[in-house]
Amino acid sequence: MLTISMAKCISATKNGSFKTSDLKLANPLTYDDIVFLSEYLRRTPLTDIELSLYVTEENLRGLIELSKAISKNNQLTRLKFAIEGSEIHLRSRDNLIFSVMNYFSNRQVRAMYHLVYDALVNMVKGKPLLSQLVVDLEPVETPASTSQSYRFSKNLQKSPLLHTLDLNFAVEKNANLPILDKTNHNTTLVDLRLRGMSFGKDVLHYLKQTHGLRVLMLDDMLFEVSDISLLDHVLKSNTGLMLLTMTNTNIGQIANPQLINSLKHCSKLAYLDLSKNNLSRLNIDELCTYLAHNPEKLLELDLTHNAYMADDAHKLAQALTHTKHIEKLIIDYNYIENEGVQSIIELLKSNRQITSISMSHNCRYGLSNDTINAFCSFLKDPECQLEELNFVQKTTIDQFKMLGDAIMANSSLVSVNLNFHTDTIFGIIYKIQIQEHIDGLEPLIDRFFKQIKATDPEPLLEAQSPVKEHIPLKEDLFSAQKTDKKNEPIESELYSPQLN
Numbered sequence: 211m212l213t214i215s216m217a218k219c220i221s222a223t224k225n226g227s228f229k230t231s232d233l234k235l236a237n238p239l240t241y242d243d244i245v246f247l248s249e250y251l252r253r254t255p256l257t258d259i260e261l262s263l264y265v266t267e268e269n270l271r272g273l274i275e276l277s278k279a280i281s282k283n284n285q286l287t288r289l290k291f292a293i294e295g296s297e298i299h300l301r302s303r304d305n306l307i308f309s310v311m312n313y314f315s316n317r318q319v320r321a322m323y324h325l326v327y328d329a330l331v332n333m334v335k336g337k338p339l340l341s342q343l344v345v346d347l348e349p350v351e352t353p354a355s356t357s358q359s360y361r362f363s364k365n366l367q368k369s370p371l372l373h374t375l376d377l378n379f380a381v382e383k384n385a386n387l388p389i390l391d392k393t394n395h396n397t398t399l400v401d402l403r404l405r406g407m408s409f410g411k412d413v414l415h416y417l418k419q420t421h422g423l424r425v426l427m428l429d430d431m432l433f434e435v436s437d438i439s440l441l442d443h444v445l446k447s448n449t450g451l452m453l454l455t456m457t458n459t460n461i462g463q464i465a466n467p468q469l470i471n472s473l474k475h476c477s478k479l480a481y482l483d484l485s486k487n488n489l490s491r492l493n494i495d496e497l498c499t500y501l502a503h504n505p506e507k508l509l510e511l512d513l514t515h516n517a518y519m520a521d522d523a524h525k526l527a528q529a530l531t532h533t534k535h536i537e538k539l540i541i542d543y544n545y546i547e548n549e550g551v552q553s554i555i556e557l558l559k560s561n562r563q564i565t566s567i568s569m570s571h572n573c574r575y576g577l578s579n580d581t582i583n584a585f586c587s588f589l590k591d592p593e594c595q596l597e598e599l600n601f602v603q604k605t606t607i608d609q610f611k612m613l614g615d616a617i618m619a620n621s622s623l624v625s626v627n628l629n630f631h632t633d634t635i636f637g638i639i640y641k642i643q644i645q646e647h648i649d650g651l652e653p654l655i656d657r658f659f660k661q662i663k664a665t666d667p668e669p670l671l672e673a674q675s676p677v678k679e680h681i682p683l684k685e686d687l688f689s690a691q692k693t694d695k696k697n698e699p700i701e702s703e704l705y706s707p708q709l710n
Contacts, residue, residue, distance in 0.1 A: 227258035244272030277329035341372035353380035462488030498529035523550030568600035586616035
């Protein structure tokens with residue numbers, strides 16, 4: 211069934227750019243829609259295409275036709291291919307009774323998703339002008355085969371990729387990914403993001419050819435000890451790096467100081483994200499050494515979801531004490547406990563450059579009153595520099611009230627997130643008051659009482675003669691019953707003299 215029209219396709223095309231999101235459809239594209247769209251893209255001169263699709267068993271059959279239409283466009287400079295969601299899912303094989311049935315069902319699912327990767331290989335074929343490529347296939351539950359990964363990478367090598375390469379899809383173990391030309395230096399690629407390629411073989415060998423990166427993201431990847439020297443080479447080759455993200459990796463289990471020491475070559479690094487790497491005391495000393503040398507451009511450090519302890523937090527606080535440029539520190543979901551939180555509080559007192567702190571879920575057994583008192587004293591300090599505070603911890607109602615009072619006495623905060631105890635009426639009221647203070651609004655309760663006081667009292671009714679009991683006469687009986695059947699005084703009785 212066809213749900214799109216030529217008019218919708220034309221409205222989604224602007225200045226040589228086409229986006230499926232501009233079709234504004236309530237339901238996923240059907241097979242007929244995909245075929246119609248393929249013909250439209252084949253006949254329309256475009257330089258920028260964004261395809262965001264929800265995959266169904268029906269429209270998946272038309273995906274190859276769509277990819278062939280895109281492959282014939284050799285003027286394309288920007289391509290985005292994303293799978294927003296899918297109705298096709300692998301089934302669990304834990305149940306022995308259904309394992310055989312699910313085995314054949316999963317084979318069918320893999321065959322369907324195989325078409326998605328084949329379509330991706332076709333889309334990047336013959337693109338001599340392609341400068342930006344974004345691929346996001348996260349909802350696809352099966353990896354690309356080794357042959358698909360290799361063919362995709364070889365097609366990609368023939369594109370100049372002058373600006374952006376963002377790849378997010380899984381590959382099979384030991385898949386070869388020659389995404390860049392290994393023989394020539396790449397000085398034009400600025401933004402490189404690789405996600406989900408945990409088993410990509412020798413992918414770092416090809417990253418060594420980059421020399422102009424400003425953004426480098428490596429997410430969900432497994433490194434070997436031999437890869438550390440390759441990462442070191444990548445960081446040394448891209449001294450203009452401004453944002454480095456290495457998350458969901460195993461670098462926390464590799465005792466090699468070379469990786470952290472390589473950061474000193476990136477003198478323009480402003481944002482460093484090392485979250486979810488299981489970093490611990492095994493490599494805290496190298497990180498502190500790097501931070502103690504006062505990186506000139508570093509503004510933000512994210513260490514979320516690691517395995518740092520209290521003494522690690524103490525070392526980190528000492529290293530950051532004299533750092534003159536860092537403005538934001540994120541250390542959520544670590545095991546720093548009370549002692550570590552106190553060390554970070556002392557850091558905030560000594561380094562007034564830090565204006566944003568995120569320190570949540572760090573204490574498994576709750577915070578002590580001494581820690582709360584120390585933090586409240588800092589927040590009440592007129593010289594407190596914090597503008598953003600994320601402090602979701604296990605606290606009692608009394609501790610929460612102390613924090614709330616300290617925040618409402620603070621004049622610098624513009625964003626606050628606490629454990630507001632919204633399961634209690636007190637917590638809900640306090641949350642409203644804190645938010646009103648942060649927003650610079652007049653407290654709701656004060657406004658309520660001011661409105662009551664400011665409201666003019668209604669004028670009293672004029673003095674009236676007391677209403678006497680009135681016994682209706684025979685001629686009045688019918689009209690009285692019709693007017694008021696509940697024996698309530700009628701308007702004429704209240705405001706007119708009574709007959710004697």
